[in-house]
Amino acid sequence: MTKKDLADLLKYSSPREIYVITHYNVLKRIFCPFQVQVLQKIGELNTGQIVFVDEVKATLELKTVYIIKNQAYYYYHFDIIV
Template sequence: MNKQDLAELLKYSSSQWLYVITWNNVLHQVITPFRVVVLKPVGMLVRGQIMWVEEVKITLNLTTVFIVEGSAYYYYHFDILID
């Protein structure tokens, strides 16, 4: 995927929300800021710590990135907490 294709795709996304499918197959829109729990240590974050995601970004390889306390982390380091 080139940068032009990525730009076209990003027209339909937002850094302020994302859609997730819950454990019981319900589609749920999560709006920032939302809470996550750290699954494995990364950077200054420790396992089990609950953090707030400020923004949702995407890399050129289409990997989701969460902005937490001003730093970027890949989504797979977290589990989203839905009330």
């Protein structure tokens, strides 16, 4: 995927919200900042710590990245607290 393709795709998304499916199969829109729990120690964050996601971004490979305290982390290091 080129940068132009990514830009075209991202013009329909917002870095301030994310859609999730709950345990009850309900689609829910969550606005930033939202809380997540750290699954494993990464960077300055410790396992079990609750932190706020300030923005949601995407890489060129379309992997979701959370911006937390001005640092980028892949989404799979966290559980969203709904």
